[in-house]
Amino acid sequence: MSQRPFLLSVLVLLALTACGAERNVAQHGVEEVHGMDATTHALGSRFSTAQTFWVLDGVSVINTQKTIDDHLVSWLSGEDCSTLKALHGEPYCKPEPAQVPMVTRTVYCYKNLAGSTCYTQPVPNHQPLGVKTEKVPVDQALLP
Numbered sequence: 001m002s003q004r005p006f007l008l009s010v011l012v013l014l015a016l017t018a019c020g021a022e023r024n025v026a027q028h029g030v031e032e033v034h035g036m037d038a039t040t041h042a043l044g045s046r047f048s049t050a051q052t053f054w055v056l057d058g059v060s061v062i063n064t065q066k067t068i069d070d071h072l073v074s075w076l077s078g079e080d081c082s083t084l085k086a087l088h089g090e091p092y093c094k095p096e097p098a099q100v101p102m103v104t105r106t107v108y109c110y111k112n113l114a115g116s117t118c119y120t121q122p123v124p125n126h127q128p129l130g131v132k133t134e135k136v137p138v139d140q141a142l143l144p
Helices: 003-028 030-034 049-064 068-077 083-087
Strands: 079-081 093-095 102-112 115-119 130-137
Touching: 049 068, 068 079, 068 093
Parallel strands: none
Antiparallel strands: 079 093, 102 115, 102 130
């Protein structure tokens, strides 16, 4: 997908959501939208839609290093997009890293003189010290 039409469509989408908020203000009155006078929104929040969005956007940035808009653009483009990375001189969108196939491996650990040794197969007639199940990349699945 070409960057220019994609970015234009995202900007149009964001502009339309802002128009919806303005229409809501006109229909419901300033007191209900601002919500600071014990009136609540349909969602039950005493804060305006904009205030709620900014709080959620801040929580998103703190937890994921991406704004809500970044998540939307990433989802639409299939790439990893972040405003914070762009502010630090990196590209706004980068291709997602390839997924490494993972497999579940079970190892059986037995006590020995040096501590313990783990094997991918149980040792007959011996009680394991512990059994560990872990997810590992396919190329490491055969290693002990």
